[in-house]
Amino acid sequence: MTAAISCTGITKGFPGVLALDDVSITVRPGTVHALLGENGAGKSTLIRVLTGAERPDAGTVHIGGTQLRQHTPAAARRLGVRVLPQERHIAADLSVGHNVLLDAVPRTVLGTVSARQVQRRAQEHLDALGLDLDAHARAGDLTAAQQQLVELARTTARPAAVVVLDEPTASLAGDEVAVLFRVVRQLRDRGSALLYISHHLHEVFELADRATVLRNGRLVHETEVADTDHDSLLRHVFDRDVAHTRLPRRVLPTDAPVVLAATSVTLPGSTRPVDVDVRAGEVIALSGPSGAGASDLAEVLAGVRVASQGRVLLDGAPLGARPAAARAGIGFVPSDRKRNALLLERAITENLLVGPAAKDVWHRPFASRRTAWEALRAGRVKADDPGRPVRTLSGGNQQRVVFARWLLADCRVLVLDQPTAGVDVGAKFDIYAQLLELAADGVAVVVVSSDYEEICALADRVLVLRGGDVVADVAGDRATPDGLFALESMPLETR
C-alpha cells in the first residue's frame, strides 16, 4: 500500500536554528498518526513542509505517491492535503454554510453561486459530521469552539487524502472534543490519512495508531501506539539529561516587598477569580497551553488589558491603562515581536527611544545615538551601528533591543510574553542570564512561556493555567518539565 503522505530526509534551517534535521515520516491511508514533541521541537515546521507552506533545504515530500515539486500550499492542496490550522480563520460576516463551503462553493449552470444550494449542501455536510450547527447562522456569532468545528467541517468538505490537525483541542471543551474525535475516526474509516499534532498524551492513546516524537528538530522515536505506554512516550518527549537545568540565582529575601498585586481578577473563559502577588526580585512564570489565559493574565498585569473584574495594584495604587502603567515602571515584551514590540522598518535608536525610554522632550541625534549605543552595550545587543534598521538584527538581538528599551525606562516590573520564541538556543540562555540579573537587581519579572525547560531554568514560582483558572502554583525549585507537562495536559474533567 502506498503511503498517503511521506517525507524523507527533510532538513530545514532558519537563521541560527536548525528546525528540522533529516526527518522522515510516513503516514498510511486510514490511520491516525500522532506527532509529539515539546514546543520548538520542530512539529510546526514539519507540518509546514508537508503541506507545502515551507520549502525544505533538503529532502523530498511525496503525497499519494506523487512527489511535491512546487512547494506551495496550492500544490499540496491539489494532491489532497487539508489542514486544520491552530488559529481561527473564519469569515465572520458570512453564514456558517458559506464558511463551510468557502473553498468548494457549488455553482449553478450559469456559473453563479446559489445561496440556497450552499446552505443545503453545507447543512448536509454538518449533519453528516454530527455537528449541531445551523448553516444559516452568522459565523461571527458562534463561540470560538464552534468556529473551530466550522473550520473542521470546511477542512473535510471535499474528500481529502491527508488531513492535518494542528493541536485541534486547544480551544475545545469536553463535549466538543468528543465531537472532534468522532469526526477524526469517521475520516480515518473513510480512508483518509490523519496527522494529529497534540500536547496531550491521553488523546494520543485514545485516537492514534502510530506516534512520532520530535526533539530539537530530530526524529527521536517512532512507534505503534499499541506497543508503548504513557511513561515511555513522555521519556522520549523530554530528554531528562538536559531538561532539568535550573540556573543559579540570588536567594530571594523573605521580606521582598510585593510590587504588583492582582486581586480577584477574572480572565476570559473563566468565572473563578485569580490572585497573583509579584515581589521585587522574583521571577514568576505563567505556564499553560495557548488559550489557557497565561497571556491574558500577563496583559492584565501590564495594563494592556483591563480585567472585567478585580483590580491590579502597583505599589498599592490602582494600575492605569498601558501608557500610565509604562510610565509607572511596568515594562512589557509582547509575544509577536515583529508586529507588537518593534518598529521593524525604523533604526535601532528609534526602537530604543520610544515611550518612557525617551526622557528628553528634545531629540538630539548625537546624544540619542550615544544613549542608544550605551544601552546596546548594557543590554548586550550585538550591533555595531545603532543607526541600522532593527530588522537586520537576529531574533535574539531584536529581543534584547526590546529589553534595552525597558532598561532605559528604568522599569521595576518586566512582563514578558514568550520572550524566547524564534530565538536560537545559545541566545536563549543569554536572555535567561540577563533576566536573572535584572531580578537580582530587584526587578520583578513575569514570564509567560510554553517552553517547560525555560520555565524550569528561570522561575522562582510557576503558575499553571488552564481555561482561565490557575490550577497549580509550583515552587520553582520543584518544577520539572514533565511535571508541568502533566499538569497542563491532564483532562479538564479530572481537575
Added chain:
Amino acid sequence: MSLTTTDRVETGEQGGRRTGPPPYRLQFSTTAALRTVLPLVIALIAVSLYTDSQNPAFLSSGNLQNVLSQVAVLGILVAGQTFLLIGGQIDLSVGSLVSLVAVVSAKLFAAGYSDVVVVAVALGMGVGVGLVWGLVVAFLDVPPFILTLGGLSVFASLALVLADNTPVPVADGLDSWGFGEWFGIRAPVVLLLGTLVVAGVLLHLTRFGRTTFALGSSRATTYLAGVPVRRHIVALFTLNSTLAAFGGLLMMARLASGDPRSGAGLELAVIAAAVLGGAALSGGRGTMVGSALGVLVLGTVTSALTFLQVPGAYQSLVTGAILILAVVVTAVAETRAASSRGLRRGPAARAAVRALLPSASRRGKPTD
C-alpha cells in the same frame, strides 16, 4: 545570512574593545530620504534652467518670491499634513477649511472686529475642528479618510452659504500678511519659511516628532511601549487643522477677500506635494525637507508653464504626470532595493514575511 552579520560584530567586539560609540554614520532612513530628495532638487534645477533659457525673467529674485508666495498657503498646509501622513493619518478637509476660515475672517473684518480677534477666532476654529477629527478618529476608530471627506463637503458648503456664493471683500484686514515686506522679503514667504522651519524642528528634533514616526510605523508597538497613542493622534489633527486655519487667514490676506472657493482642491495638491516629497500614505515615512521640496516643485512647474506660455488647461496634466512618475519610479526603486536585499538575506527575509503572514502561507489561497 544574518549569521555572518553577528559573527562580524562578535569579532569586532573581541578584537576592538571600543570605549565609545563608532563614528557617526547617517542613519539608513536619512539616506533613504536623501534618495527621494535628490531627484526633486535635480528636477527643480532642470526646470528652472530650461525655463530661464527661454525666458530670462524666470530666475530673478522677484519671480522666486512670486513662486514662493503663490505656494505659501499650500506649503503651510503641507507642513501639517506631513505630520498626519507620517503618523498614518490623513485629513482631506484642509482645503475647505481654508475657504471657510477665509470667509469667516472676511466677514468678521467686515463687521469691524480687530486683527487680534479675527486671528484668535480663526485659529480657534482650526483647533476646534482638529479636536473633533482627532477625538473621533482616536476614540471611535473612524477611518480619517471618510470622516474628513465628509468634512470637506460640509466646510465647502458652509463657506458658500456664509459668503452667499460671492467673495467677501476685505478692506485692509491683515494687509501686512498679504502684501507687506518683512526683512526685505515678502510677508507670505516669511510666514511660509517660518512655518516650515518650526515644523521641521518639531518633526525631526523633538520627542513629539519621533513619536509620530513610531505611531505611523506601528501603532501597536507604540502603544505597548507606553505612548498615549490616542492623545497623540488628537494632537496631530489639532496641529494640522490649526495650520490649515492659519493658511486660511493667509489666503484671505493675499486675496484681500474671503473667497468661498479659494481652498477648493487644495487638499489634493497638499497630499500630492507631501507624497512627492517622500511621505508615505501608509505612515512612518516622510521628511519636512522633502515635503517643502514637493511644494517647491509643484510651484516652480506651475510658474514655468506660465512663463513658457503653455495654456492653463495643461497645468494639472503636467503636475499630475509628475506625481504619477514620482510614485512609480519610487516604487520601482524600492522593489529593486527590496529584491536585492532579499537575495542577500533570502531566508531571513522570507522567514520574516512568513512570520507576519502565518495564515496566508499556511492555508494557501482560500478561494481556489
